[in-house]
Amino acid sequence: MMPDMPRSSQTLPADFFDRPADCVARGLLGTHLVVRDADGSVSRHAVFETEAYLGAHDLACHGSKGMTKRNAVMFGPAGCWYVYLCYGMHWMLNVVTGAEGVPAAVLIRGAGEFVGPGRVTRGLGIDKAFDGAAAARATGLWFDAGEPISPRFVSRTPRIGVSYAGEWAEKPLRFVVDPAKLPTMPQASRTRRRKP
């Protein structure tokens, strides 16, 4: 290991993702999504919102319908990108988790200035070209470790847009770094409501 490499620039290894998706989704909060553009410049975006899709038994997970051409990478090794088009317009960025054969992944819903999964990919120029690639420096899109986020700043809610999934729609598998709970980041002007 490089002796002077700061922790914040350590690339998350593939085995970071070889865990249940909810563990990975929680663990990704506070890490940095890093993208290298064509000109070699690199930008970093702190992850603040994720969702876990647990596997074949999770009725909100694409993998619960069996393997198709679209979702095949979910069944592959952990640490690969799963990117698909939603509603004909929005690319969804996921990272595959867990053992091979288990169709699980984590959706990146918010990072840096980008609020919402479609805005993350649009802002970072991510599309189908990354589908199936490894989350690693070599592919130009990866995660670096960041400052760990204390549990007191993390909220869990049901996942967005999966109401078709029965009881699975209600499971608290969305993870959010709640800006209202962060003492170091003044958010008052953004969150304050107009007085009646």
Added chain:
DNA sequence: GCAGTGATCATA
């Protein structure tokens, strides 16, 4: 509140 948008998948 709801239209836009097009790949994907099941059905035939």
Added chain:
DNA sequence: ATGATCACTGCC
């Protein structure tokens, strides 16, 4: 070949 279905966003 056809139709339903979307892990969403932006404007009404």
